Amino acid sequence: MLALLARPGRAWPALLGRAQPACSPVLQAARGYARPVIKKRKDIPSHLDDLPPTMLKKDYANLPVMNSVDDVVKRLLSLEMASQKEKLKVKTQQLVEKVRRSPSDNGSFEVQVAILTAKIRTLEEHLQRHPKDKKNRRLMLMDLDRRRKMLGYLRRVNYSTFENTCRLLDIQYSPPQPYARRVTKRWLVKKALCIKVFQEKQKLKAAEKLKQRQARARAAREQQEKQVQEKEAQEGTPV
Structure with a gap:
């Protein structure tokens, strides 16, 4: 009895007539596996890191009253206390200033490409x-597709502007791959059927247009004859 009381961890199961079950190696491994694993968050570099923390936010940067305010107020309105959304506004404005054609340019293809570039880089870091x-x-892929189409249009229309935009915004443009389809017997039969249906539909449309043209010509002829008859009746000449 004294021996049981000396080991309090096993005394009460023994007194109650129940033996404590031994922990098997499998159960020990399962308990170790079920422990929560704390993953270390990787330090992912951001494209917003190059913004100086003393820079003012976009809404307060051009206010003349900011030259006479206290340093504490400037710090509160600077990027040091700003959220990621406010930093993204400043970064987007910087990219737009690089490629815009004039100070009043807010909708050209280069400006739209700069805005999409800032959004895409933010989404890449988030993912x-x-x-x-x-x-x-999905939103990032949609923005990538839109930017690729705009850059493709600039590449076709004005190659120098396209090259300058890619260089200033640090974009690597890759043209889309040419579409290639494997020719099979089923695809050839389906294509022939579609062409035949299209030709028959065009014939029906041509016949319908011919009937409408003939009806309009007939109505114009009748209208002209009616006007001639009314003119002759007014002049009193026999018909």
Whole structure:
């Protein structure tokens, strides 16, 4: 009895008539596997890191009263206390200033490409931290597609502007691959059927247009004859 009381961890099960079950190696491994694993967050570099913390926010940067305010107020209105959304506004403005044609240019293709570039880089950093965020991945792919189309248009219309935009915004443009389809017997039959249906539909449309043209010509002829008859009746000449 004294021996049982000397080991309080095992005394009460023994007194109650129940033996404490021994922990098997499999159960020990399962308990170790079920422990929460604390993952270290990777330090992902951001494209907003080059913004100086003493720079004012976009809404307060051009106010003349900011030259006479206290340093504490300037610090509160600077990027040091700003959110990521406010920093993104400043970064977007910097990219737009690089490529805009004039101070009043707010809608050219170069400006739109700069705005999309800032959004795409922000979404890329977000997806590096949260790779399972499917909604933002879809938004990023849509923005990438829009930017690729705009750059393709600039490349066709004005190559020097396209090259300058890619250089200033640090964009690597890759043209889309040419579409290639494997020719199969089923595809050839389907294509022949579609062409035949299209030709028959064009014939029906041509016949319908011919009937409408003939009807309009007949109505114009009747209208002209009616006007001639009315003119002759007014002059009193026999018909």
